[in-house]
Amino acid sequence: MTTFLETLSPLSGGINALLIIISALTSAFTAAVGVGGGLLMIMAMAQVMPATAIIPIHGMVQLGSNAGRAALTWQHIDRRTIAAFLPGVVLGALAAIWLLIRLPAGILEFCIAAFVLYSCWGPPLPKHALGATGTVIAGAITTLLSSFVGASGPMVSAFIKQGRANRLNKVATFSACMSLQHLTKVFVFGLAGFVFHNWLGLLLAMIAFGFIGTWIGVRLLHYLSEYRFDALFRGVLTLLALRLLWVGIQRLSN
Numbered sequence: 001m002t003t004f005l006e007t008l009s010p011l012s013g014g015i016n017a018l019l020i021i022i023s024a025l026t027s028a029f030t031a032a033v034g035v036g037g038g039l040l041m042i043m044a045m046a047q048v049m050p051a052t053a054i055i056p057i058h059g060m061v062q063l064g065s066n067a068g069r070a071a072l073t074w075q076h077i078d079r080r081t082i083a084a085f086l087p088g089v090v091l092g093a094l095a096a097i098w099l100l101i102r103l104p105a106g107i108l109e110f111c112i113a114a115f116v117l118y119s120c121w122g123p124p125l126p127k128h129a130l131g132a133t134g135t136v137i138a139g140a141i142t143t144l145l146s147s148f149v150g151a152s153g154p155m156v157s158a159f160i161k162q163g164r165a166n167r168l169n170k171v172a173t174f175s176a177c178m179s180l181q182h183l184t185k186v187f188v189f190g191l192a193g194f195v196f197h198n199w200l201g202l203l204l205a206m207i208a209f210g211f212i213g214t215w216i217g218v219r220l221l222h223y224l225s226e227y228r229f230d231a232l233f234r235g236v237l238t239l240l241a242l243r244l245l246w247v248g249i250q251r252l253s254n
Contacts (some may be wrong), residue, residue, distance in 0.1 A: 004042075008201035015048050021026070024207035024213035028100075028214045030153075031171065031217025033229075036236040038062050038153040039243075055147070056194045057203065059185035064207030066178040068214045073172035080159070081135055085177050087141020093184035096147035097191055098243035106251035120158065120234050120241070143181050147188050153178060154240045157233075167229040169243055171221060203224075 004011030022044050029038030042058045049057065070077065125222045138159045146152035153174075190196070196203070221229070 008205055009199045011048065011202070016205070019045065019048070019202065020205050020209050023061055023065070024209040027069075027210040027213030028217035028220070029213075030065070031069050031214045032220040032234050033232050036153070036240060037065070039240055052194070053199065056185055056189035056196065057199055059146075059182045059189070060196065060203050061206045061210060063179060063182035063185075064203075065177045065210040065214055066182060068207075068211040069218065070172060070175040070179050072214065072218050073168055073175065074173035076168040077176045078169060078173045081173050082180070084135035084177050085139040086180055088136040088141075089143045089177075089180045089184060091136075092140040092143025092181075093147070093188055095144050096184075096188050106248040110245065110248040113241040113248065117238065117241045120237050139177070139181075143184060146181055147185065154237055154244075156181070158202065158237060167221060167233075170233070171218075 003013045005016045011019075022041060026037035026041045028037075029040065038058070041061070042054065045054050045058055138156070142152045142155050142159075146153065156177055157170075157174050160170055160177065187195075234252045
């Protein structure tokens with residue numbers, strides 16, 4: 001007898017349930033710490049999903065999670081950053097649609113990890129890099145990379161970290177930027193022929209439970225001091241960057 005969970009996607013009912021729970025936990029983690037949930041989720045999805053489905057499904061779930069987080073913190077969003085980030089997102093998405101040549105395996109991971117580590121531990125970016133032109137470029141590059149590696153959150157958050165004063169402003173602006181970025185995947189992978197309809201039930205369930213996780217995480221965020229938030233934020237980014245370096249080394253050595 002087919003259970004409800006088994007009807008959500010081509011995966012088994014048990015795997016669908018596990019992914020729904022992971023969506024709630026990783027959404028809560030990102031809302032409370034500021035980054036990391038998306039990468040944790042794509043790592044889990046890579047263990048149980050077909051390779052062709054990982055990035056488009058991950059993108060749609062992250063769209064729901066980030067949009068929910070942006071809605072809950074909308075009053076703290078830096079509108080000027082979003083206005084500058086959006087044109088870059090459009091340019092990056094157009095490049096992803098038409099770009100047929102990918103960089104050698106491992107190079108993308110090295111580039112992202114290097115940028116994140118520099119942003120966390122290196123000197124501050126020049127002021128002009130945080131201006132409108134720099135934000136457009138950041139939006140274009142991270143959107144393009146997101147279509148190939150899925151989770152560009154560490155790179156976007158490292159850029160957002162440089163110009164934001166407080167934790168709520170960082171989380172809100174980051175969530176809005178990521179919502180725009182993940183939205184482009186509907187068009188990029190739709191034009192590439194991916195059939196979202198077969199995964200619609202799982203998508204909706206993961207987004208719904210992701211919103212619950214986001215609500216819990218935002219509540220936890222209010223109890224974190226600025227110092228503790230910044231330490232957690234930088235620590236998580238560093239660990240994710242080191243993991244990306246290790247993945248890059250493995251892929252280059254194969």
